[in-house]
Structure formats: C-alpha cells, structure tokens
Amino acid sequence: MAEKFQITIDGREIEASPEQTILEVARENGIYIPTLCYYKGTTNVGACRVCVVDVENARSLVAACAMPVSPEMVVTTDSDRIREARKLVVELLWASGDHNCLTCEKNGNCELQDLIYYLGIEQPRFTIEPPGYPKEDTNSMIQRDLNKCILCGRCVRACNEIQVNEVLDFSGRGSRSKVGPAFDMDYFSSDCVFCGECADACPVGAITFKQARFAGRPWELEKVRTTCPYCGVGCQIDLNIHKGKIIKVTGNRNYGNPNLGSLCVKGRFGIDFIDDPDRLTTPLIRKNGKLTEASWEEAIGLITEKLTSIKGEHGPDSIAGFSSARCTNEENYLFQKFMRGVIGTNNVDHCARL
C-alpha cells in the first residue's frame, strides 16, 4: 500500500491514503458532504455534482466523490459559492420531476427532500415540468414512477455492478434520458429477477416496494436485523416492522459478510408466509379420524403418554425423529438431546439429504 499523507479539510489536518477520494476521507472523519449519485460499492461517476467542494488552486469546484486526494490538498466543504452550486443542481432536479411528497412513499426518507431542506430552498427558480411518464404497476413487488427519477444512475449501477444482473441501463439523451430495462420494457417482461437492489439504491421515490405502499411511514418503522430463512447463504436482512407487522424487507449496505446488504427475490419478497391465515395457531389432535383443536396440555400429555408406552413396549429404538435444516441451531441441539437423552435412541436425522 502506498504511503499515507496529510490533507486539510475545513482547516483540519487529516491523514489520507492515495487511493481514497475526498468524500471517503471526509466521511471517515465525520465531515459531512452531501451526495446523490454516489453509491458505495459502485463506480464513482461524479454525475450529479451535489458533492462539489472547493479545492485550493483548482479552477472550478470539484466533485468530492470522484476526486482522488493528493498530498497537501486543501479542501473546503462549505461556502457560499459551494452552496450556490449545490442549490442550482438541486433546484434543477426538483423542477424536472413530480416531487409531490404528500403521497410519496419515500417522504421522510428521501435524499432529495433532505437536500432541499439542508440547503434551505423555498422554491425552485425554474418552472416545475415533470416528464409525464406512465407509472409502472405490473407486479406486486416493485413499482416505478420515473416522474420522480433524478437520473442519478444508482439503480443502474446497483443492477449492473452489485447484482450483475445487467438489466437496467440509461436510454435516450439529456432531458429525455431515462433509466430502465432495455427497449423500454417493464420490469415484469424484462430479464429482471426482482432482487430489489435498485429499489434499495434509489434515493428518491422513483423505485419503491409495492407491498409497503401506504403500509407505514419511514419514521414509524422499526428495523430488526435477522438472517434470511431461505437458502444457505444466510443473508443478513432487515425486517421492517410497523405496528407488529412486517411490511417489507430491506438490505443494509453497512452490513458485512456474507451478503454486504444485497438480497435476492426470496429473501426480499418471500416472507408473506409469516402472516398467512393458514398458519397453525393451536395444537391439533386426531379424534375419530379427524384433526381437532386441542390445548397444549392435552397435546403434550398425549405425546408423553404415547411415546412412553411405545418405548416401554418396543424399546427406545422403535421411536425416530426428524429434526430440521430450517430450525435454529439451538432447536436442533435440543431435538437431538431429546431423542438421545430422553427417548434413548440415535434415530435422529434431518431431511438435508433430500
């Protein structure tokens, strides 16, 4: 690794390494620089210019997210000039879309909204002219309203560089440019595999999770980190809870291995089963050939009686148990302890061979 050196940000002497950008060094040291198009783990495109900062002796403001640091660099992250430049960018973005926060699912968790507030913009100086695209509502998982798109390209990079699904791209030019699957296809008919990475990446309300629509405001949600119940990758997922109900699953780019915050369609959209009306809610006992509701006491009592008598009559090896690759370690441990220690047999296995 090349040697570290000093740079100055807002008058502070800070240590930096040559492969870092101004933004990275600033963030590492708790110095705030606003961003929009920057997305961790993807190419720094330097497209939106919201992150501009002043570098001494540079002719114009530079994009902090794309500019590598160099020895003795002197950086200013906030000034009237910088604010003016950022305001111009944000006002243009605001005016080019339909940013009606009243009904937007992202209200309260929108990076554009936050920037407008941060920069103290009352009104954009330009006329608001949304492009008038039809909304995409082809499926129950992801919905798109490109009238809110600020063309930051985060979804495109998330799809191509993080998931490498290679579905999304830009099409058209300038104000007519647009993000989406090739040939202007909708998600459902494209090659999209509904991983939802693009929705996690979108800073505004342009790509959102359909089931969570009107299901709870961002500030009312509690997030519980857990492990995906599907495949053996064991992705870390955030269950988003609203009033005791899970309304959506999100990834968190700050989580580390194994999945660095990315999910697939099963972890993301596969957990409706949790509050399916068919869930078992009470023990059942077969009475006259039919499974009938019973109390826990009755059920546990019957099992005890039956297992004890079968064990007494035919020995412990006449009883077998299947544990489960979907139960926790603690439960698998207890189950084999129960079969071995309480029943007295090694007839315990699980269905992973199948």
Add this chain to the structure above:
Amino acid sequence: MTNSIEEIEFTDVILATGTNTTENHPMIGARVKRAVRQHGAKLIVIDPREIGLVKYANIWLRQKPGTDVAVLNGLMNIIIGENLYAKEYVDTRTEQFDALKEVVAKYTPEYVEEISGVPAEDLKRAARMYAEADKAAILYAMGITQHWTGTDNVKSCANLAMLCGNIGIAGGGVNPLRGQNNVQGACDMGALPNVFPAYQQVANDDARTRFEKAWNVSLSGTPGLTVTEMPDAVLEGTIKALYIMGENPMMSDPDTTHLEKALKKLDFLVCQDIFLNETGELADVVLPSACFAEKDGTYTNTERRVQRVRKAVDAPGSAKPDWQIISELATKMGYPMNYDSAEEIMNEIRTLTPSYAGVTYSRIEEEGLQWPCPTEDHPGTQYLHKDQFTRGRGLFHAVEYIPPAELPDEEYPFILSTGRVLYQYHTGTMSRRAKGLVERFPESLVEINPDDARKLGINEGATIEVTSRRGKVAAKAKITKSPPQGTIFMNFHFSEVAVNKLTNPALDPIGKIPEYKVCAVKVEAA
C-alpha cells in the same frame, strides 16, 4: 464450505459444477458474477443445463447427466499428464497420489468425451485453466451430491482441488453450497444418526461418556437410522413412532408413495410445524411452531458462519418456538429442561461443541463468526486446512466412474433431472405463499429442449405427461435451450405435480442421498 463466500469474489478461477448458483444461491451467484465482470476472474461451468452462469463463463463443459466422475477424472488425467499439478503440495501434504494417478490414467480426454460428450479440446482448456491458476475455487451443490454416486462425485472434486494445491489457501477450496438455510447447523448440532454435536461419534466411548455426564443420562452407542432408511424400517415394523419437527418428507422424499404407506402404518406420528403440510395431514398430533421471525436463535450458513436470528413479531395464536416445545415435552416426560432463552441453550452448546465454544451471542451481535471458533478470543476461521489437513495429510480417493442407476432406454427414452428454481423453494410451503414469487412462478413447468419438443409435437404451455417406472405426473411445457436434447428438467416445489413420484430412490451407499438428478422417463403430449 472449506472457504468463505467473500473469497469467491477475489479468486483467479472459479469452477462451478452441479450448482445453478444464480437461482439457488443468488448472493453467491452475485459474487461469482462480480469476480468475472469486475475482478478478472475466469469461470468454468460444468453442467448439462445452460444455467444462468453460462453467460458469464469462459468455458462451459456440458456433460451428460451423471457423468461427473468421468469429467473430473479427465481433468486430472490432463493435469497430471501435462505436469500441471502442484508437485510440492502433493508430496508434502497429501497421500495416496499414486493410487489416484493410476485410476485417472485411463480417463483420457477422448475416453471422457465418449462417456460424457464433452469435447476433448474443451476438457483440455478447462484443465489448463484450473491448474494454472494461483488460486482456484470449486463450487458445487446438489448437482454433485444428488446421485447414487454422490459421495464419489464429492471425493473427485476434493481430489482435483488437492491435486492443484487449492485446499488450505484463501480463494481456493471445495465449497458445497447448502440448499437450506441451516443444513450446516443441523449437522453441526448432531441432528444426524451417528454423531453428537461437532461430529463426535456416538460409537466413541469417550465422546459418549462426555455427553452422558453433561446430560446426566445413559446413552446408546449404536448409530441410528437415516431419513432415507426410515420408511423401510417402519414397514418392517421396527419403527413404531415418528416425531417430525419442521420437515415435510411427504414432499421431499424420493418415493412418496412408499413413504405414505410407511407413515400410515405408524402407531404414532407427531408433526411440529408452522403449517399443516402434507405430512402433518397424516399425523396423530400436530403442534404449532413459531417461525424464524418470531423467535431468537442462530443459523449457521454454508460458509460455517454462525449468525443471529431475532424475534421481530409475535407468533400467531398459541404457537411457540420449537425449543420451548421440546423443553416442555422433555420436562413432562420426566427430564426437566428449563431454558429461559435460546442464548442459554447456546451457552450449553458451547460447552459440548468445541468448534462453537467461542461463539457467544454478544460476539455475533453485529457480524457472525465462522467455526471453528474454539475460544472467546478466537477470531473464527475463514478457511479450513491451512498448513495442515484436519486429518494430517490430505487423502486422495481413487474413484472410478459408475453410470447412473437408471439410464434411458427404448421405453423411457428421456433423462429427468430435478431441482429448484429461483422463485420457489423446497416444498413450496413458504415460497408458494408469497404473492410476488407466485406471480413470477405460479405453477410447475417441465423444461424441454426445442428440438425434443418439436419431435414430440409439444407447444409452449401445452400439458405434457411424464412417466417413469414409478409413477406419472403432468405439467405444462416450457420450451427452452437450457436442458440438452434428451433431458428434461422439473422442479419439486409443487405438491400437485409430485415429481418425487417419478424419481429413482437409488441411494448413494455412504451419503444415503437419492439420485434426484437422473432417472429415465417417457415424455408425451397429454
């Protein structure tokens, strides 16, 4: 996995065989794709089907189903013949190389081409690509294990990796990708008929004494029956009662007709699950469980990482976490289990499972730890067999190719291969209740090659009948280039199309895994 998921992204060569990674382990699939697209790794795919990864592959070897050992032996034949193997590593860290060399000698590229249909030249290119890499990772899944020669297939993968010095280094390894979220943990915890937690043999006196002391009981030293041996034991009358926690064998067993007979013959069947599934319908007692989001605990992923599961919402009705149910039952049966939390159970596990001894809940609050993690200050183990194999020297197993147990003939001219699809999972209990997943994949489909479809007069979406010696099912046709000519692919997620009525219950003699990847069938337009 010997190695870690993260390493896949930064290795030089990835050899993926018998794994449809982008559908069955999508977030490992993303690592593979990033390795190729962003970090210059090379990818070799060995698979009869044109799976999603083929688009990213440098070399695709399309072997006939069930010829894996021949292909792997062929690779080793070339590597040894061209002197590309890791001589020093083989000399100093392995044994039985000569036996291997002798057996693979006859698997010349031409002979392998005859058996597998893989062009000799492609095989050579793949062998060189794998052998010349500084570090190369082998990934495999059910496409390797679900054969009656599954154990041989696995051994051949290990042979290849050892031959090129790829075990015990970062970015290398033989890496089985586990299908279900906690298969690794279930095995680690001793949910197996022959071992206690941490693979301590029940037949070993020291191990047994240790557990007898800790649990304060006397224990049997006779290994029990496997899942696949159970139905026969029931029909023979040796097994009278069965307790099933969180499984639905009526859907996943290789021969469901046979199993149903067995389950019906039982004196007593208990099912403990989150839904009343096909197996539960036959039970005498059904107990309602809490699901993963309603309880605390840990799962161990395919790279041996022990990670937290957290209670986020309440269980419906009076459903309870499985650990509580077992505790209550054990207590009632006269063996008190008084655990207040899952964490307390983990603390007991730690005292009896050396590889988990250092895994405390507080340490895995943020990121999980990879076992072996023997002490509380041990950082966990990113990859196994560093400097030395667990058993000392790595053992080569000379393995001969054995054809699949049932091959196509005049009456049953097609090969049926079964597996999973991206949008569904296992027996569908969870995934078929998800609106989005069902939208994407609403019903079972038979994947059939366009040429075969044309010959049989089958159109896209037409219902076709698939018959084997054991049964018959019908499903809609999906015409795709993915399966080769002469092979059809079906998934086992839909109970109304019980594919396991068709499959061959021929078991691998050691792994006791059924041959789900190859059986002979007849295909007709319905």
